[in-house]
Amino acid sequence: MKKITIVGITGYSGLELFRLLSFHAEAEVVAVCATSHIGEKLADAVPQFEGLTELVISEFDVDLAMKNSDVVFFATSSGVSLKLALPLIEAGFPVIDLSGDFRLKNPDDYEKWYKNTAAENVYLSKAKYNLADLTTATATYIANPGCYATATLLALAPLVQENLIDLTSIIVDAKSGLSGAGKKLTESSHFVDVSDNMSMYKVNQHQHIPEIAQQLHDWNEDFEALQFTTSLIPVTRGIFASSYVKLADSVTFDTVKNAYQKCYENKNFVRIRRQLPQIKDVVGTNFCDIGLVYNEKTNILTIVSVIDNLMKGAAGQAVQNFNQLFGFAETTGLQFMPMI
């Protein structure tokens, strides 16, 4: 049983972590931290938790966290953990960071895409970006991947790793539900503006682009750039990523299908589907579902990948990384069937 501090409890990812860890057989949440609601009961700040927890929201105190808990989860906005986490890194204390602060190895990339001063290299180098379905968490500082990045990278991994496509041809048209945009109140999150609507945003400027590009380049040094766009659709949870790539010369669709099977066989949370998956197939679960269709006329492979952005795209993958880090069965606390 590991004791857990969650920093950033009032955001969607923090709440989702709390929901998952509350009934995790190997976890006990001992502290929930935020920058507002300090001293208030969590069940007062979040009324739907009434009667379910006695925890009080506190300010994050790094010494207390290290004294009272075994691991710290950061579910904070960008710019927070790069300040608060430094003593934890220095102490080699386990951290799972859901924010983008330690995902990019190149500080210049961070500064360009996040418009913020990056952590120093000495700290960045300690963090491991761990896509939990492809590699196993080992470092004590885990940079948990972003939601769009997870859906995109799991969709493209076999193709890029095995060199099956024209690497200049990658186009990803990704759509997200509103919980992905966070709890902040903006005109674009007002029900009237979202319902019965769809909009594209941050075209060519989304901060998950460099994270995707970094990983693709790690997998295949010939990769240079991809076209990646993000849209909002009127759903609460879910990412639906449609990826389009041209197959490399002489690569067949059978070769492609075999590569996916091989890449994901024995993986607990990636399902290569016979039919194209829908968002509802994964909502409430930690699955990433992937479907494939090939068009002979255009030589284009369409890959559909879907995740629950708060589960596999945030808190679920964070718990999976936690399980890996501490040697628990990977599925502990994550065994959910899809929910209608």
Add this chain to the structure above:
Amino acid sequence: MKKITIVGITGYSGLELFRLLSFHAEAEVVAVCATSHIGEKLADAVPQFEGLTELVISEFDVDLAMKNSDVVFFATSSGVSLKLALPLIEAGFPVIDLSGDFRLKNPDDYEKWYKNTAAENVYLSKAKYNLADLTTATATYIANPGCYATATLLALAPLVQENLIDLTSIIVDAKSGLSGAGKKLTESSHFVDVSDNMSMYKVNQHQHIPEIAQQLHDWNEDFEALQFTTSLIPVTRGIFASSYVKLADSVTFDTVKNAYQKCYENKNFVRIRRQLPQIKDVVGTNFCDIGLVYNEKTNILTIVSVIDNLMKGAAGQAVQNFNQLFGFAETTGLQFMPMI
């Protein structure tokens, strides 16, 4: 052709007025006023209007308004027109006020329910609260009814006017879509909080209660109080009011049905439906649809009334009042079929 100034252009009611009046055969919007976006083109502040209007948002100037236009529409929050409209009242200049500032005849009621200082009696007395389907706008200052009040009063009018029910038995369970709550950003308007949800709010405290009670009492001096609750449902437009009343001794359901037929025969915008109406039957129109079911076992009559809160519940009824005031055909600019 009447020239029109709209004050409060940036809210939902203001935008809806603009939408309706833009293609009204007898109207020309000459000025759009607000307290923000001053000097900006309306089509810049409201991007979906790009290419459709050259108007620039200005601060409201009462002298200019009287000089350049024939009528002023206030689509403002409570507390605004009770200040800005006084010179118009003094001048006997035509005003249609969609806010609650001049609806209540008793200033104490206004102060209790709106938590705001009321206009003085000398001004209040000049305003006429005009439910456009039951009486005809004549006064130059029209207090346009509230959305919940319109749906409720049209549902109850024949019963209360004709003394057909136990006046102590009225219970109204009204539900509204999110456009009724205004454009202000609050947690309760965030898509994630609204979608797949329903909530009751302002129980026994909604500011439309005194407006409803005042009108019911005008119709029948024995009326004292009603139970009225309001809930939010995840739709953009629409009010669905379920009213429950006990029939008075010896009143039959046939008598009741006849009273509705008589009350609303030859009315352009109230439909007594054979089936219970749904919200979608009236969205985009100026109709109020009403359906009736009687339960012999409990002696309770269920009345369902539905309106589009931005049309019949705000801008549509305001245009109807405008048409009446200036002697145009009542349906001018309001002939819309329901939209799927």
Add this chain to the structure above:
Amino acid sequence: MKKITIVGITGYSGLELFRLLSFHAEAEVVAVCATSHIGEKLADAVPQFEGLTELVISEFDVDLAMKNSDVVFFATSSGVSLKLALPLIEAGFPVIDLSGDFRLKNPDDYEKWYKNTAAENVYLSKAKYNLADLTTATATYIANPGCYATATLLALAPLVQENLIDLTSIIVDAKSGLSGAGKKLTESSHFVDVSDNMSMYKVNQHQHIPEIAQQLHDWNEDFEALQFTTSLIPVTRGIFASSYVKLADSVTFDTVKNAYQKCYENKNFVRIRRQLPQIKDVVGTNFCDIGLVYNEKTNILTIVSVIDNLMKGAAGQAVQNFNQLFGFAETTGLQFMPMI
């Protein structure tokens, strides 16, 4: 570990039972039955289960069910279990029946409200209607309450049991999401007809009315009838019941609040909330949340009760009854936090 047969696997309640029982520590689903898709893998009939189960859908065979399993769950339409369950009743074999077939003690009521021939008295008398938060399952044949009935009865129990209200004054305005209406394809379940809409249906004719009345009368023999209406709102899961009652002479709001506290203290799944609850506070959980507001002017108490219709209103309560019946901790397999 109990072995389980689910009959009616293809409906929403059957699927929800499967979801809950798949990871229930004391349960193993060994057979899933239906009248269609016989011989097909469950994971083929329900593609979102791909990779999660090897079960094959079979026709219900009562002997096999008794041989291979410890309990049968019926998640069937009305008219099915009253035929299929008779041998199980004769054998005293444990059954949890989510349908309405064995809820009403009076066969005439069943025939009137369900338009169907009732089971014979000798069978009906063996079934226990068990509202799991108020009584404990003991009989081997459990008639699991209906969704609307659960939300309504838990809202009214303290008032009716303790004689705190005018029993002729009960009016319940209940709203349900679409999963409550079942998977059958009808015009009224088409997205275009449901979205941005609200409609009232089966007024004074809903088959949960006699079930509610029977239980209220059991609690208080002076009870005769209630006004109960049902509406559809555009949400997937959830019931929101607004109940209105007049307090009995000399009963105070404090007395009322104390009665609720006493009735539900130490109950695992009923929360008397300080604020009015919303549907999202309980979606994905087995909770019934209740909130209270009193209006001195009208002497009316407003009670809001919310449940997830597929959990507390169907499969969740069924699992709770299962836990009670077999002596497991009542919360086994039901410990879910509310989900945003």
Add this chain to the structure above:
Amino acid sequence: MKKITIVGITGYSGLELFRLLSFHAEAEVVAVCATSHIGEKLADAVPQFEGLTELVISEFDVDLAMKNSDVVFFATSSGVSLKLALPLIEAGFPVIDLSGDFRLKNPDDYEKWYKNTAAENVYLSKAKYNLADLTTATATYIANPGCYATATLLALAPLVQENLIDLTSIIVDAKSGLSGAGKKLTESSHFVDVSDNMSMYKVNQHQHIPEIAQQLHDWNEDFEALQFTTSLIPVTRGIFASSYVKLADSVTFDTVKNAYQKCYENKNFVRIRRQLPQIKDVVGTNFCDIGLVYNEKTNILTIVSVIDNLMKGAAGQAVQNFNQLFGFAETTGLQFMPMI
């Protein structure tokens, strides 16, 4: 004033035509035809029309139609007008056909994509496929473009006509609301399956693909094929098409923007937007809004085009074609502002 027969009144396009033509200053609907509800009042079959029309639904009789009306609109499923319209073609009687039956010039294409026997060449050759914003209806038989085709073709026209792109690079990721899928009841139109969901369908098999390809090839004979996918999003009305193309060598983004301006200047219903458009910008209107973003790193131009699928994508464009055909002002009956 032209007299109109609508065939296929019970589908979404038929109802939308009726809505638009009911208040069109130059049109009078004299007959509404269907294959069901024959002899029933339209206002009984479509309850939201109660009180708004006295028309009775009749079977289509081509002689009566030619005798009593000036033009026939077909809003029928594929396979209907290719049978019913032949006498009208022979007589040179004006027809506006919203179905796909006369859009493809090559009967083999029709048979391949629609799985249906095509009309004979002698009839097909009389029909003109008329994208009303780019060419003017002149032929008496107008094949009104499909919804996806309209959104896609208006987005690509300047690029393909002016040879500004790599013609092998076109990828269109199009999303539609549920009204585009028709009124037919299928599991995929059930609210529970659509809400909070997104799914891709008919990949590489959508019947609008040949229609788009035919037009692109007409504009530029070097065009061969495009990648085109369609997804369902949980909205009622609207198409959101994201198109991705590589600019041709030495073509700049400025050249591209100028080409769009030139192509659509003085067009009533196409707006080249400064910002990327959203679905709500056009719902309820006959506009197609287009936005452009260029990515220097990938040399990819992203084009977003949005339409209301029942207006510009069906009935609205049909009325526009009607206006052109009979020489009325193109905007007659189509002047709607976007609706929140």
